[in-house]
Amino acid sequence: MTQPLALIIMLFLLPLAILTLPMLTPSSKLASPLKTKVLAAKLAFLTSLIPLTYLIHNDLTITTYEAQWSQIGTTTIRVSFTLDIYSTFFLPILLFVVWAIMEFTVQYMESDLKINTFFNQLTTFTLVMVILVTAENLFQFFIGWEGVGIMSFMLINWWSFRSNSNKAAMQAVIYNRLADIGLVVALAWMVINDLSLDIKNTQVTPDMALIPALGLLLAAAGKSAQFGFHPWLPAAMEGPTPVSALLHSSTMVVAGVFLLIRTSNMLYSNETATTACLLLGAFTSMLAASCALTQNDLKKIIAYSTTSQLGLMMTSIGLKQPELAFMHISTHAFFKAMLFLCAGTIIHSLGNEQDIRKMGGLKKALPTTTSCLIIGSLALSGMPFMAGFYSKDAIIEAINTSHVNSLSLAMTLVATTFTTLYSLRMIYYVTLNTPRILSLSAVSEAPQTTSPILRLAIGSIAAGLMISATIMPPNIPQLTMPTSAKLAALNILILSLLVGSILITMANQLPNSIKGTQNPLISKIIHSYFILHHTLPSMILQISQKLSTHLMDQTHYEALGPKTVTHLQTLMAKLLTNFHKAQINPYLKIAILSITLISLLYFTSMNAEPPDAAHEL
Template sequence: MANLLFHATLLTIIIILITPIITSWLNHPINATTAMKLATMTSTIPLLLFINTGVKSITTNFNWINMNFNLQISFTFDTYSAIFLPVALLITWSILQFTNWYMGHDPHLNKFSMYLLLFLMAMLTLTTANNMLQLFIGWEGVGIMSFLLISWWHARTNANASALQAIIYNRIGDIGLIMSMAWLALNFNTWEMQQMVSHTPMPLLPLLGLILAAAGKSAQFGLHPWLPAAMEGPTPVSALLHSSTMVVAGVFLLIRFHPLIGTNPIALQSCLCLGALTTTFAALCALTQNDIKKIIAFSTTSQLGLMILTIGLNQPELAFLHITTHAFFKAMLFLCSGSIIHNLNNEQDIRKMGGMQKMLPITTACATLGSLALTGTPFLAGFYTKDLIIETMNTSTLNAWALLTTMAATTLTAAYSLRLIFYVQLHTPRHSTWNNPHETCPNQTLPILRLAMGSILTGLLVTSTILPNKTQIMTMTPTTKLCAIIISLLGLICALDLAQQTTQLIGPNKTLNHTALTQLTFFNTLLHRHTPKINLSLAHQSLLSNDTLWYETAGPTMLKTINATMANKLSVSSTGVIKTYLMTFTMTLITGLLWTKL
């Protein structure tokens, strides 16, 4: 019965999501927001059934490809997919409703909404897949749709460049996934999830391929520059991309294959160190940015690093819990930033804002709520997962360096969150006086309020539904238990002190225009400018030397040299004798004819 209900619900959701796309092609478009609302309500059926019964279901529709091993169209409903499905649909519903206000004047609004729907469907294909080929289709689907959505305003050069940058960095990660898929097919003769998980222990090579794939899709250190560059797309794209679709796909991949990764200590340590490095580096970069969307984007990278680190702690359920809670307040932060940007005539520099709490009270209140949830304020969504991750690290003996760097990142999270509130909401307005920010459209405020409710309740609801399989250490000293809150308060105090110094000091010392952190430690400059310049110089020199050797020296230059030498020698014997002139003419003619035939 449960299997039949899961199957019917998934089929209903697919039909609901596809209907607006088909009708738009037939020039009879159906409102995508209404369809998404209906799909969200339908998705609660398998969630409630799973909570009540705990039944895991695998639905196989039909055989797809018959090879050495059979590939089937099959979907799995387990803890992860049953919880992720309504979360992703609810967030996409809010973003689509906000899009109707934010991009109301765009002539291709309906096409943009269809792209968002396809983006969501690709992510749902990835999360419910029961074999690696279906997972790969969803994996590539979110990559393609992100390219189309980031370059939506394709008349802008930066938008096109950012979309290409995103797709190239993701192709690097795809190398690892394809390599792992090939290894698994050759050695296990299957791509079915359950059959692969039964083969343990797993060698390191395919596991490193999966980690590389996750690093590319989830923008871990080394493959991170595409994520802040993706802010060139419309704000609804940023909200969907950073909350519940593309960037969490890499983390979800590692969660799915954690039964294999958990058997290899080197793979776990790689995840731990990569996540710790990413979360700290991104937090440092967020602290020095002035673009409101890039601050939130680096915040996403930092939280993704925290999720990868949690997988390295051998706690995949905890990483998934952080995905669900993070999705709500991160989508809300992006929608709040979009509301502010739209009301300030597309101004994104936080130094040119200020005083927004009186003009946009709902937006700024929700932005403050999202920032508090991000810092792990007690009893908000982020508190239930982020603090639990740090407590797990405190009681782990794996890597002290990862613990210290994560503590530093937590402190920096509180600092850049307060900096964002300080510059955007407090003091007198620093924007143009002819701007008249307002909140009059329900499509502007209702999605933000809906996500704000999720940012308050999600942590409590999700943690009461799913808990990590490994029992957490409950007996710890008060200092260890309160460590996350203490370092967050330390970050807030330091940020307040720095903000006070910035506004009170007269004649501050001059600083460099381009510091290391504002330029992402010159990562883009070294990788995107100097490296191609060096390659171009080497290629130019090698080609120039080859052309000079084989073309000029053996061709026109040699003929010119021979003619000049003969002319110089013959000019000496220019005595007016017709025999000498005729011989010179004949020799030159013969040489030219022979050269032409050659």
């Protein structure tokens, strides 16, 4: 067995087999099916550490294994797996998060009658994500891409008896289907132009790269919930909390960013697509952060923060820094999964209450959960020496030292400020404010749910330093920048904390009658739902209605049908009526017309030469 093949088996096939075996084994033959699947996720995580250790030991050497699958014209489709920095680092993080979520789910959804099916779907979702991450060609990547979309629909719609879950799942499908057109167009363009589907072998000129680059950007924007496609992500909160933690931390939502990281060479071949990626990411980050700042639903605050962080990843790709985007994906997975699990524990303990204004004072009732919530919020804000700090600080430094427009820099700094503000607001309302829960509510923590949260908390603290020390190349060029630019991220964090504290103090001094008031117009503008879900559908409905009534009914069915027949009959009736009135005008008109026609026929026949006479001559 060759060395690349053995490594690929350890990276891909062995974790795949470990995860699949309990799913294919009948539950009746397992003493504890759920615990067996949790153990399988744990073993898969430990197995994935072997290729990671090998890669680090060999100075991040890339290893690829491929075999020809089929031939379409001059395009060869291969089954190829890659053992590079992205796949080997991401898979242990993915499996670590899946292990924590599965262990949390055993206790959290123990009353669900179909929990075994739920675990099977979680496992299948993980498997297709593994296919996506390890793919070396775009066709194989597309298989994982579509698998992620299908499984996300099933998981979001897990509680199918709820209409909101059905709507949320349909939103996810529709938005992603529209965006997937871009990936299909890019693949078709590459096949038509006889280009290789292998990611490493795709070379295009700048003038040819516009169509595939924009197609890939469109696909990534839909899957990663960028502006225009962002409403599906907060709507997906209708699914169970473990689904939200899995989809919005390290799987589906980062698939779009991962696509652009893999195909960054093609994207960077065209400056128009690169600039569009930069501005789209910066604007999405700012918009989503402002939405999170005005939300009162705990899960939706975290969901909008996910959209904001995805925008920051897209901004990093637009800066031509895909390594920083991948680093932020890796650190983001730990604290975002932990935030969702903390939110699920709090909501479950409060009887499915999700409004943060009805919480408060939970630091004593749920000490471990609230402590981890604070750790995750600080990591999200970029607190120094926590996981989020290493990636966010590097991205802000990169945008400060890059030759890009100042608009993207301003929007990124505003988004970073808002991130700290809504994180502080969430901490205050959930943990520090006066208790506003019923005294009879049973608020407690279960060891089965706190253990995975604590593991993710350790990752939220230590993962940033470990990943940055490994992913970053050893020979980084030394750049000189002003102290203000170097400390920009830290200054924004401190300023945001001060502003947030002042705003909280001012809000507490307001009369109770206006504390909970909110401007509905501003809320609609910020959330932009009225544009995407009301204004545009209303315009389309009115246009289609007018087309059907005016064009079809009044024009086709009436003007060409009954009205035309009636008009012709009326005209003939008028002519006949004039004849029967014994008036001279109709008779004179007919006489003149008849004489004219007879004269034309006579002179035409006289001027025509007989065919026989012409033949004799």
